[in-house]
Amino acid sequence: MEVQYKNKCCVPGCTNHASKRHRFPKDVGLMRKWVDSIKLPHLTTMQPEEIYQSYFVCDRHFAQEYLVPGTRRGLRKDAVPTLCLSVISEEVEDVQEVVALEHIPLPISSNEECAHVTDAPDLGAISTSSSMELSGLSQELAVLSTSGSEVHVTTTTVDCNNSTTAHTESYSQHWEPAVASTSGSSNITHDVCPPTRPETPRKKRSGILQAVNVTRQQDLTPRCKKFYRMVGEWGKKTARLYHKVRNLKVRLLNAERVSKCPNFQNLIENVNETTYMFILQQVRLQQLVPKARRFTLNEKILALALYKNSAKGYRLLSKIFCLPSPRTLTNMLNKIPYTPGINKHIFNSLKLAVSKFRNQNEKLCAIVFDELAIAPMLHYNQKRNCIQGVEDYGTVRSAHIADHANVFMVKGIYRQWKQALSFTFSNGPTKSGRLKEMLTQVIRECQNIGLKVMVTICDQGTANQAAINSLLRSTNEECQRNGVENTYGGFLVNGEEIIPLFDVPHLFKGIRNNLLSKDLQFEEDGELKIAKWDHVKQFYLLDSLDDTRLCKKLSDAHVFPQKMNKMKVSLMTQVFSQQVGSLMKRICQWDTRSEYNLPPEASQTADLILFMDQLFDSLNGNNKIPSASKILKGGISKNSGHEEFWQRAIRILESMRFYNTKKARFVKVPSSNNLIKTLKGFIYLRKKMLEKVKYFLPRALNQDCLENFFASIRTHGRRNVNPSAAQFITSFKVLLVNNYMSSHSVGANCERDDTTGALDSLRCFVVSFCWS
Structure with missing residues (x-):
């Protein structure tokens, strides 16, 4: 049933009953424009107040640019009826x-x-x-x-x-008074009548009530009243749909007219898709008031990319162009469901980016995982109707308050891209059994979207080591059940071999930290040597006696344990450097005639420093061609000498033993053992990688990307060293969105295209879930 408005349109011959009615404007000048457009003679003799109270014009007679949806009046202030007149x-x-x-x-x-x-x-x-x-x-x-x-x-x-x-x-017919006769019409007589208001003939009542021979709704039964109201609602919906269809027809006609314009064709040919969308956005919305502007999803995604790159720049652009407000963009992001565990829309957007890789070797990647300490705090999420801050693994939740967040990230090996994947909350460090299950699930999801996971990278945490050892034992048991010999260097997931590696900077920091309180005994080229940290202290004090220092980078934070930040990698590498090792080896042969004179045994400590410097360079190269002074600090290829040096380094590391002077006995240090396992993993990985690529960079095989990600979480919005679970989720989501526009994102490492498809990954991330 079509809804009929009570007020009739005053345009002569208009039979539209479903469109919205509009009163004449109160402004006298604009009201006269309406009267002149409609051309009803009797309106010119009426008072403006009477016209405003009694006459209406429907939507049918206004152009599309005059209609403003969402407002009470529904028309612009300068609207004039021009259609169907x-x-x-x-x-x-x-x-x-x-x-x-x-x-x-x-x-x-x-x-x-x-x-x-x-x-x-x-x-x-x-x-x-x-x-x-x-x-x-x-x-x-x-x-x-x-x-x-x-x-x-x-x-x-x-x-x-x-x-x-x-x-x-x-x-x-009601005519205007005193119609003058022309000279050529002498036989026309006139009868002047007083002007009266026209009476609209009342139409016969029609509708549902007449069909059932009822004149009033009160005469219906309760069930019939319910049906009558339902039909009325359907009629209103039909009227709204009719209004939308009519507006769509008008828009289609206007679009067809514009598309045939030569200037429009030149615009399409000379600008890219994103710029074209932005120009049409400004043309469509610039004349509307801010609250009447409506943006499409693609326009919001473009604005989100601008806003996340620079909020200050976005505020400046908002004063010049018509852009969504930051609150609109925030509400759009709040609709994205992001929970602990596996989020399917993350992997769906990653799948789209992976499908655009031109080279299959770009799919070679590593899974990096680590834990971050968070503040134990509960927070009620009103939108999700849940409490955040408890132990949550995605599929399993418990009432224990979480104080650790475990994060998984994927990173490219052949081409260094990165993308955060998922996180979980735990009470204390994640247990090895749970960690093994989560790691296997993340690897399988990456394999399902087309990635080739080659290695896993983690630190020397107890749970991490236990989870890796459990995966290796599972692979060994599977080989025994199948009656074959285990010739793998790693563990199997879905039949694909994955090599476990430990983070190289953490291993070197562990060896340095043990050397602070223990003497290191090792064998190099058949010669037994002993390295002591006291030799490093004496070298630093001797160099600090004069202003003309040889090692200006060394400070108290590098040498003295009470002033040292033991987790900072730069403090370790600047001590285990070629400069310190070579100068110490040379100065220990001199008589400096000072109380800090280096003994000859300091040359053995210098040999350890030089060896550690070479080993770190071989595992940290970031350029294909190394420098002449550091031939091992380059890409790993068939002709590079990395494997020969690593075989020699394994023999030295296996001979290392730390002597605790307080306990007067040798002790085991996990860092040296894990460094041996990592070197063997690099040798095995070199063999597998060089079958696919010509070279690869060893710096891609560490967890610096995840450490930088943690630093960004702690500094998001403000300095928050110990974020809560709710703050962690918010920062994680923002950094995840920002990474889709960064130079290190997955999409940026496929075909370089700033014109079309530049925001495809971000768009897929936003729309790859059930949009409400």
């Missing part, structure tokens, strides 16, 4: 001309007969079709009749033989 106005003018031509006599009273006009003009030149049209327009004029006065019109009908027949038709 010309035909009706022309018909009214033609009828008036016909009345003038046919010498219409206006009777003195409404009951008197009007005499026929004897000297009618010759209409022989008028064609039959024109006469029929005039007759139809005369009948249209009858619709506009009123009860104020009766007009008898004598018209002439022209037949096919050009013969004229005069007849009289009666019309009721």
Whole structure:
């Protein structure tokens, strides 16, 4: 059932009952423009207040640019009716001309007969079709009749033989007072009647109630009333849909008209897709008030990319261009469901980026995982209706308050891209069994989207070592069940071999930290040597005696344990450097004649420093071609000497033993054992990688990317060294979105394309879940 508005549209001949009605404007000048456009003579004699209270115009007669959805009035302040008026106005003018031509006599009273006009003009030149049209327009004029006065019109009908027949038709029409007669129409008389308001003929009641012979809703039964209300709601929905369809038709006509414009074709050819969308956005929304602007999803995604790159720059652009508010973008991000565990929309967006890789070797990647300490704090999430801050592994939740977050990240090996994947909350460090299950699940999800996981990287945490050892034992047991020999250097997941590696900077920091309180005994080239940290202290104090220092980078934070940040990698590498090792080896042979004179045994400590410097360079190269001074600090290839040096380094590391002077015995240090396992993993990985690529960079095989990610979480928005679970989730989501536009994101490492597809990964991330 079509909804019929109570107020009728005052445009002559308009039969639209479903469109929205609009009152005449209160501004007198604008109201006169409306009256001139509609061309109703009786409106010119009425007062503005009376027109405002009694007359309405529907949506059908306004252009699309004048309609403003979402506002109470629904029209712009300068709106004027311009559509569907010309035909009706022309018909009214033609009828008036016909009345003038046919010498219409206006009777003195409404009951008197009007005499026929004897000297009618010759209409022989008028064609039959024109006469029929005039007759139809005369009948249209009858619709506009009123009860104020009766007009008898004598018209002439022209037949096919050009013969004229005069007849009289009666019309009721309210005219303006004192219609002046022309000199050429001397036999036309006028009867001036006082102006009266036209009465709209009341239509016969129609609808559902009439169909069931009921006049009022109160006469219906309760069930019928319910059905009646349902039909009414359906009618309203139908009216709204009709309004949308009509607006869509108008937009399609306008789009077709614009598409044929030559300037528009030149615009499409000379700009890219993103720029074209932005230009159309400004043309469509620039004239609207801010609260009436509506943005599409693609326009919001473009604005989100600008906002996340620079909030200050986005505020400046918002003053120049029409852009969504930051609150709109924040609400869009809040709709993205991001929970602990596996989030399918993350892997769906990553799958889209992986599918664009031009080279299959770009899919070679490593899984990096580590833990971050968070503040134990509970937070109620109103939108998700859950409590954040408890132990949560995605599929399993418990009532224990979480104080650790375990994060998984994927990183490219052949091409260094990165992407955070998932996180979980735990009470204390994650147990090895749970960690093994989570690691296996993340690897399988990466394999399902097309990535080739080659290695896993983690630190020397107890749970990490236990989880890796458990995976290695599972692979060994599987080989035994199948009756084959275990020739793998790693563990199997879905039949694909994955090599476990430990983070190289953590291993070197562990050896340095043990050397602070223990003496290191090792064998190099068949010679037994002992390295002591006291030799490093004496070298630093000797170098600090004079202002002309040789090692300016060394400070108290490098040498003295009470002032040292033991987790900072730069403090370790600047001590285990070629400069310190070579100078110590040279100065220990001199007599400096000071109390800090180095003994000859310091040369053995210098040999350890030089060896550690070479080993760190071989595992930290970031350039394909190394420098002449550091030939091992380069890419790993078939012709590089990395494997020979690593074989020699393994023999030295296996001979290392730390002597605890307080306990007077040798002790085991996990760092040296894990470094041996990592070197063997590098040797095995070199063999597998060089079958696919010509070279690869060893610096890609550490967890610096994850450490930088943790640093970004701690500094997001403000300095928050110990974030809570709710703050961690918010920062994690923001950094995840930012990475889709960064130079290290997955999408940026496929084909470089800033014109089309530049925001595909971000768009897939936003829309790859069930959008509400």
